[in-house]
Amino acid sequence: MKTKRMFTYLFLIIAALISIFPFIWMVISATNQSVDVTKGTMLPGAHLVENINNLFSSVDMWQALWNSAKISVVTTVLSLLVASAAGYGFEMYRSRSKDIVFNILLASMMIPFAAIMVPLFQMFAKVSSVVPFLGIDTAGAVILPTFTTAFLIFFFRQNTKMFPKDMMEAGRIDGLSEFGLFFRIYMPTMKSTYAAAAIITFLNSWNNYLWPLIVLQSPKNMTVPLLISNLGSGYAPDYGLIMSAIVITTLPTALVFFMMQKQFVAGMTGSVK
């Protein structure tokens, strides 16, 4: 029994170390000069500020951060509105075709993005000439196909199952409209579900790579993942600079995660209960 216990701890410690190591290495590398990183140093250096200055002077990091923030925030807000309304609708209202529609919706979760990206790109290429702000190389084109996901609707529907429906009846008797019911009663009660959904959507959007890579073409519209990917593809990479860029972009997501760890985990698992 004692040895089993020892083994458990040893195993978990190794697993935890392997999980954390790349983060430590990344932060240490961000504080060192490129030469030291290639020497394999594991000691923090004094070049963090220098690396960050180099980063901001060599690429338009502010622009990329702003683009990413804009896209992620808009995506998250739209996404929550639409998905929660849909999840609410699916659970609260009875209609015969509901289950069929819902199953079709779930089936869309099975479709790999790679399978639709080509026609999707063509769609947006056509839209470009008609509605400029939704065409290729705009934030709109990044947001539009990504803000509704079947997963999120499913997630809201699952959580709505636990919503006390008597409250709706009470609200109706007090004379609230259907919109009033949704905004004044449902939304405030489902706060924690919204929080979980917001984190998931924000992280996904902030980290999205493939679709922005396809639709965003000019450097000024680049999002952070695109920028990082470009930084890493040069012939003589400046490791310190690249690592400081990665630290800067990982920091917000890691902070969001630490602050809202409970909701985040609940959000991920809530969908499969």
Add this chain to the structure above:
Amino acid sequence: MISIFYFYPMIQALILSFKTGRGNNLHFTGFDNYIRLFSDTTFLTAVKNTFIYLIIQVPVMLVLALFIAVLLNDERLKFKGFFRTAIFLPTVTSLVAYSVVFKYMFGAEGIINKFLVNLHLISEPIQWITDPFWAKVTIIIAITWRFTGYNMIFYLSSLQNVDKSIYEAAHIDGANAFTQFFKITVPLLKPIILFTTITSTIGTLQLFDEVVNITKGGPGNATMSISQYIYNLSFEYTPNFGYAATVSYSIVVMVLILTLIQNKVGGDKR
């Protein structure tokens, strides 16, 4: 919305897959694209690579995740919160960011080689990125690092819903940890294991960010994934949207077949 951005493109892709031509000059050619598929060595390599990832990485990761979840579910364990957070942390990183970090960690001059040499596990640096075999290994290690914690959380949360008295009864009946795991834990978690298998399979079939950012699909096409090939066909080489759509459909077919198989194998005794 979903129907506009998922199903309409699906139908468009199907129509496209019967067309061929460069750029926007497309014309119908029937099944030509589908015939080309089977003699296209790049495509076959991409499929082979993707299946190597699938067959090795998904089982290893899921078993590892389940194992860690079972260990962490022990009530007497100390520092549970720390272990859980640490192992889950990779999940919040962006695919691009962690891929770039891994690319440098596994470089010929990278920290991993330095470690292994200093520990005298290897005598000279392994060419992680430039050797066809080790490049695949690197990709597999990277994906496992990123997604084990993700799957672990699903297992952990469903383990916490399992009634403890079942284990107590089994313990009294003299079942050891091993028997308990295979006779109680695995059957009870069957639905969630099925769920994670399907999502991981779909995830692996769509593999893109890691391959592009760690190895660029190289050396040669040794690590190229199907998604990357579709991307190259549409946006890197002279655009051939028709053929790219045909390749896309091969993924849809694979997802369908694999999901059906997994449902058959895992879904019978719910």
